[in-house]
Amino acid sequence: MAAEAVVTLEGVQALLDGLRRNGYRTLGPTLRDQAIVYDDIATIDDLPRGWTDEQDGGRYRLLRRMDDALFGYAVGPHSWKKYLHPPLLRLWRAEHDDGGVRVVAEPDPTDKLAFIGVRSCEIHALAIQDRVFLEGAYVDPHYRARREGNFIVAVNCGQAGGTCFCVSMGTGPKAQSGFDLALTEIVDTSRHAFVVEVGSEAGRRMLGEIPHRSPTPDELDAADAVVTRTEGAMGRKMQADDVHELLLRNLEHGRWDDVAQRCLTCGNCTMVCPTCFCTTVEDSSDLAGRETSRTRRWDSCFTMDFSYIHGGSVRASTSSRYRQWMTHKLSTWFDQFGTSGCVGCGRCITWCPVGIDITEEVTAIRDSEPR
Amino acid sequence: MVPRIARLRRKRRDGPQVWTLDLELEDRHASEAPRFAPGQFNMLTVFGVGEVPISVSGDPAAPDRLVHTIRSVGAVSSALTRLAPGAAIGFRGPFGTGWPMEETVARDVVIVAGGLGLAPLRPALYRLLADRLRYGRIVLLYGARSPEDILFRSELESWRRRLDIAIEVTVDHATSAWRGRVGVVPALVARADFDPLHAIALVCGPEVMMRFAVAALRDAGVADESIYLSMERNMKCAIAFCGHCQLGTVFVCREGPVFRHDRIRGLLALKEI
Ligand SMILES: Cc1cc2nc3c(=O)[nH]c(=O)nc-3n(C[C@H](O)[C@H](O)[C@H](O)COP(=O)(O)OP(=O)(O)OC[C@H]3O[C@@H](n4cnc5c(N)ncnc54)[C@H](O)[C@@H]3O)c2cc1C
Ligand code: SF4
């Protein structure tokens, strides 16, 4: 896909306006509670303009940038899954009267969602959840209703996060497909512009509605340089080519006990992960018993309840639960869905209160594999 | 994801805390009676309480009667067993892979059941006995906690009178009136009469019991590829969305609950997987 156009800051605003005019709910990064999170945005001033983040194991901090970049940071604690696979969702209600029961599926919202500022790793995460919810024997109608007709405005990362390792996972930092429009932000002393790639017919139509011009060779070079610079600045790396077999060979490695000494089984890593999909359900009833319902909410393999069967948990120890999580992300996901369950976004490293680092754990196992 | 409505038609006590419930779908049209394969399970909801996986324990030749045998162990299962005839139950299913019935043809069939594990094996027995001449020897080895815990007692008695099926029942704890065997069910394998080279084994029960049963079957000379197990894991969805039933590389609700032993051998040997 070739870069086709250049837009200015006003062009990005025009893009937001155009999407809203076309009936999209525009969602994107914004500043809240000292973090960059996803929320409804209407103007470019809602974006974390001029801000960046500093991330490391168990550490996240916002800092001012020297420039006015709109997208000059890495991913935060939120991911797009909160819109497509909501943390809490009523599945159905049942009405009971005189012995009769009528079950009504929860209606899904009908608004079309536009995601602004989607990173390449996040596009891969969307594709991974698509496999889980849309491409198996059963389709999740709630996910489908929210996912269909998404407009994806990707951003090629101009800065690698301190915990990112998308290069190792082959998921970034440049978005290759799965978007409608992709922006590369060029910001320096003399200019502030966005090189645009078109990824779909919907993207082409939208570009036609906003002011744009052809890129100069110099702008194209600058856009390439942005991606190359980011590629070279990954905060973390991990050897991923054989990790599927590596972990399956080492299900009884001593390292699982070692990490269990540190892990608090808080489940933060699963909540922030853009691909983790596990849920549980809760049924409830009103006092009169005339209405009952089922609600689904995100669950975590780190809880004791998760694997509970008659009288106890299958995975009672912390080491078995950490092993479940990490082997699922990096290994058994391939057996189950034909892809990795990890896109190298680094969130689980940053948001772990004790800074446990999935890349470090893999390396530790690799380096001390019993032979 | 939305349950259909079934009505509880009949309810029989099948042991302490165990009830067999016959359900009938309310919205059923003749053409869409849910055909099920022996070994499959359904998700049953008590409205306002919750939903749990329960195996079909009825005759696959009579699919309109959805028969489930349930032990009351917690919130949902006890609510299910307390329901009165006529009550509405949420129904989703059938789910999962069943017993490999095609593989049983012309072979000796060894069925090893522990406790409630006999429930998901009963549909297989119905199928085998309905077409008895297609199979070699049929052996049922069944272990219960105590004599009063023996499931489907009158049915077992009537099958016992047949000469074309060998049934051995053992209990962990005998009462003074018990004249039968005492001990664990895997111990019955060595004494059973079947040809290990041409036998296929179907095993269901608590995981520890299945480990021992598999060891006994292998000692007797049955190949790993001829041993099938029905696994149990926590389940919240039955359609590979909730993640709860993972067993290493597989989802028990999707690839299971019935697995060929050689396909999960490595996992079965691991603790806390
Ligand atoms: C494939 C399959 C087939 C089954 N077939 C039968 C059957 O034919 N008859 C029968 O009596 N039981 C069967 N069970 C076990 C039955 O599902 C549990 O006894 C039941 O879920 C317990 O729920 P509860 O709310 O009564 O107990 P609680 O102890 O209150 O359980 C809380 C929750 O934990 C989960 N849970 C607890 N125990 C189990 C378990 N053993 N398996 C799966 N999830 C569990 C459930 O989600 C349950 O809602 C089967 C389980 C599986 C996986
Ligand atoms: S496992 Fe960690 S690095 Fe991988 S996708 Fe999930 S949060 Fe990102």
Ligand code: SF4
């Ligand atoms: S690895 Fe870290 S974030 Fe994940 S459960 Fe353990 S302590 Fe929490």
Ligand code: FES
């Ligand atoms: S029961 Fe939900 S994934 Fe298998």
